Structures are given as structure tokens and as C-alpha cells.
Amino acid sequence: MTVPMPPVGAPSRTLTQPTRKPARPFFSSGPCAKPPGYSPSKLATESLGRSHRAKIGKARLQLCIDLMREVLQLPDTHRIGIVPGSDTGAFEMAMWTMLGARGVTTLTWESFGEGWVTDAVGQLKLDPTVIRADYGQLPDLSQINFADDVLFTWNGTTSGVRVPNGDWIPADRQGLTFADATSAVFAYDIPWDKIDVATFSWQKVLGGEGGHGVLILGPRAVERLESYTPAWPLPKVFRLVSKGALSEGVFKGETINTPSMLAVEDAIFALEWARGLGGLRGLQARSDANAAALDNIVRERSWLRHLAADPASRSKTSVCLLVEGADEAMIKAMAGALEKEGAAYDIAGYRDAPPGLRIWCGATVETADIEALGPWLDWAYYSAKAA
Known part of the structure; x- marks a missing residue:
């Protein structure tokens, strides 16, 4: 994929290392940086070593659900469940239990969206309408038939492209909307x-631990679950219905399988930190400031540009960048040099994406660390070119 670079003046071509490093060089797009001030010693430990079905276990799981609802400003019409398998497990649980009742349309412009196409076609043997776009682009949303169930990623983690808003989704849709929102919640409205x-x-965005997913169901999804039985068998960890009714306990802290209470306590810490910032608005403000700081870095360098050309659909969390003249080996050299110097960790782009950098700008990252990263990117780039 060849993208012309804009004629912008570049900083001095120096191989001298900058003197200031990011204080917290954690720019991975998942798992992401822990919240500022985090320490394992700050986690509550009363639930550790106890059954998740004990009173204390259920109470902590319910608190986690309540905090997610509060910070996300989620209406009471929607249920929240903690499920196994991270975001992938949660999304596949939704696909396996609800798809097949009507036609399916899948939108894909990056690796994880393409994964849902593979599931729908190869595993569930459906015949979905697939609307694709290249990395860096958003599909034509006007093509969608909302008589179908529609699957999409709100924010494409591996491409840095997101839907701009929800205006393209009609209120009178017949099918269900399935949003893989793992890089979007807590950062957008x-x-x-x-x-x-x-x-x-x-x-x-919370900087929490992996292994657990969160499944949010609106009333139309609950209606589908209670009125439709898929043609394929369901593994135990996917079963959300018992005797024709939703298993409400899943959405009240009674998880389908055994959760890590340590991971739950870690999430509670992050959610309470978010609440202390002012909740959703505080998280969004931090992410917006980080994205703006990185955008300034890009604008000042002729050799660097956004993979997502349109600012309206450009991610404010997983920001993907193209480096002039770089192939996979050069990106690996740049990322490796930055990691060795402790200036930036895990910023190489996703393996299936065009060669480039990917820098997380979610709320747990400090804006000052994004700003300090710019000169180090210069050093890594010109060092790699000179090698």
C-alpha cells in the first residue's frame, strides 16, 4: 500500500538521543497502559482466595458491573455481563447465540472485523453480505440493509479507523446491531x-487485564435470545438462555465460568479511577488530548502520516501511522530500538496491517508522555535509515 507523504517540514535529522524519555513508555494497543498511580498493592484483596459464588465474590462482581454502567452512562434498558474469552469471547458468544434468525451483513476494514466474517462464513456456515474497505478507509455505510443483523467494529484497533458516530444506524431497523466496541467504549459517545x-x-481503555470480556445486551437482543434457537450446538460457556428465558444471573455477577477475582479487582480499581476523573467525560478528555498531541507530532514530520486519511473517521485511541519508505524490517528496527532504550514499548503496527507504527492514545496514557515521544520517533527513524 503506497500513500504519498505530505510536504511538511521535518525536524532536524539528528542521530543524537533525546534527553527526556516518556515517564511511562507504555503505548501498547492491548493490553494497554495501567491507570496512572496504579500498583497491585492498591487492589482490594478480600475476595482473593474466595469462591466467586460466595457473598463477597458476587458483591465484587456486581460492583464491577455497577461501575461500568455508571461510567459508561448505560441506560437501565441494557444488561451487562462479564464473560470468558476477552472481547473475542464476548463477540463470538453473541454471534453463536443470535445469528441465523435473519440475513447478516458484516462490515470489515481491518483484521478483527475480517475475523467476524471468517466466523460467519466458515464456522456458522452463513452467507453474509460483506462490505469491505481497505486499511485506512471506512466502508460506504449507506450500502447497509438494516433488515439484516449488522456486525461491525466501532473502532478498528488494527487500522485506526472508526465509525464517526451512530447517525447511520436507523432507529426503526429490523435486524440487530452488533458492535465490537473494545477500543471505543470509555472513549466515545x-x-x-x-x-x-x-x-x-x-x-x-481501562488498562485492565485480559481474559475477560464484557457483553452488553439491549432489549431487542434479549428478545432474540428468548425467541430464537440456533441450528448449531452451543458450548456451555456460550449459553445465555435456560428453559427459554434469559439467564439473568449472568448479568448480576453470577458468571458462566470461574472468573479471576484478581482481574475483577483490577478492573474495579480502573473504574474507580475513571469515576474520580469525572467518569466518561474525564476519560474522553484525556484520550482527546493524547490524540491531539500525537496529531501535532505527525503534522510536524514529513516522513510520518496517519493511515486513516479522514479525521472524521480517525481513531482517537489506537492511532495507526505510516512511515515514509518503511517496510516491515524497518518498522521492527525502529520499535526494537525504542524498546531497548525504554522510550516506547510495543508500537509496531499489527501484523496484518500495512507496515507502520501504532500508538495507543487512550485515557490511561499521559499526554506529557505522548509529547516526549516525538523526538524519540525522530531518533528511531533516522537511525533506522542510517543503518
Whole structure:
């Protein structure tokens, strides 16, 4: 994929290392940086070593659900469940239990969206309408037939492209909307009246631990679950219905399988930190400031540009960048040099994406660390070119 570079003046071509490093060089797009001030010693430990079905276990799981509802400003019409398998497990749980009742349309412009196509075609043997776009682009949303169930990623983690809003989703849709929102929740305004199913994991914007997913169901999704039985068998960890009714306990802290209470306590810490910032608005403000700081870095360098050309659909969390003249080996050299110097960790782009950098700008990252990263990117780039 060849993208012309803009004629912008570049900083001095120096191989001298900058003197200031990011204080917290954690720019991975998942698992992401822990919240500022985090320490394992700050986690509550009363639930550790106890059954998740004990009173204390259920109470902590319910608190985690309540905090997610509060910070996300999720209406009471929508249920929240903690499920196994991170975001992938949550989204596949939704696919396996609800698809097949009507036609399916899948939107894909990056690796994880393409994964849902593979599931729908290869595993569930459906014949979905697939609307694709190249990395860096968003599909034509006007093509969608909302008589179908519609699957999409709100924010493409591996491409840095997101839907701009929910205006393209009609209120009178016949099918369900399934939003893989793992890099989007806590960073954007999600119109919950337009979303029937949403999934995410704590490891993204909250900087939580992996392994657990969150499944959000609107009333139309619950109606589908209680009125439709899929043609294929369901593994135990996917079963959300018992005797024709929704298993309500799943959405009240009674998880399908055994959760890590340590991961739950970690998520509670992050959610209480978020509440202390002012909740959703505080998280969004931090992410917006980080994205703006990185955008300034890109604008000042002729050799660097956004993979997502349109600012309206450009991610404010997983920001993907193209480096002039770089192939996979050069990106690996740049990322490796930055990691060796402790200036930036895990910033190489996703393996299936065009060669480039990917820098997380979610709320758990400090803006000052994004700003300090710019000169180090210069050093890594010119060092790699000179090698």
C-alpha cells in the first residue's frame, strides 16, 4: 500500500538521543497502559482466595458491573455481563447465540472485523453480505440493509479507523446491531439506543487485564435470545438462555465460568479511577488530548502520516501511522530500538496491517508522555535509515 507523504517540514535529522524519555513508555494497543498511580498493592484483596459464588465474590462482581454502567452512562434498558474469552469471547458468544434468525451483513476494514466474517462464513456456515474497505478507509455505510443483523467494529484497533458516530444506524431497523466496541467504549459517545449488542474487554481503555470480556445486551437482543434457537450446538460457556428465558444471573455477577477475582479487582480499581476523573467525560478528555498531541507530532514530520486519511473517521485511541519508505524490517528496527532504550514499548503496527507504527492514545496514557515521544520517533527513524 503506497500513500504519498505530505510536504511538511521535518525536524532536524539528528542521530543524537533525546534527553527526556516518556515517564511511562507504555503505548501498547492491548493490553494497554495501567491507570496512572496504579500498583497491585492498591487492589482490594478480600475476595482473593474466595469462591466467586460466595457473598463477597458476587458483591465484587456486581460492583464491577455497577461501575461500568455508571461510567459508561448505560441506560437501565441494557444488561451487562462479564464473560470468558476477552472481547473475542464476548463477540463470538453473541454471534453463536443470535445469528441465523435473519440475513447478516458484516462490515470489515481491518483484521478483527475480517475475523467476524471468517466466523460467519466458515464456522456458522452463513452467507453474509460483506462490505469491505481497505486499511485506512471506512466502508460506504449507506450500502447497509438494516433488515439484516449488522456486525461491525466501532473502532478498528488494527487500522485506526472508526465509525464517526451512530447517525447511520436507523432507529426503526429490523435486524440487530452488533458492535465490537473494545477500543471505543470509555472513549466515545456510544448511542446505546442504536446498539443492540456491544462487547469489549477491560484491557483497552481501562488498562485492565485480559481474559475477560464484557457483553452488553439491549432489549431487542434479549428478545432474540428468548425467541430464537440456533441450528448449531452451543458450548456451555456460550449459553445465555435456560428453559427459554434469559439467564439473568449472568448479568448480576453470577458468571458462566470461574472468573479471576484478581482481574475483577483490577478492573474495579480502573473504574474507580475513571469515576474520580469525572467518569466518561474525564476519560474522553484525556484520550482527546493524547490524540491531539500525537496529531501535532505527525503534522510536524514529513516522513510520518496517519493511515486513516479522514479525521472524521480517525481513531482517537489506537492511532495507526505510516512511515515514509518503511517496510516491515524497518518498522521492527525502529520499535526494537525504542524498546531497548525504554522510550516506547510495543508500537509496531499489527501484523496484518500495512507496515507502520501504532500508538495507543487512550485515557490511561499521559499526554506529557505522548509529547516526549516525538523526538524519540525522530531518533528511531533516522537511525533506522542510517543503518
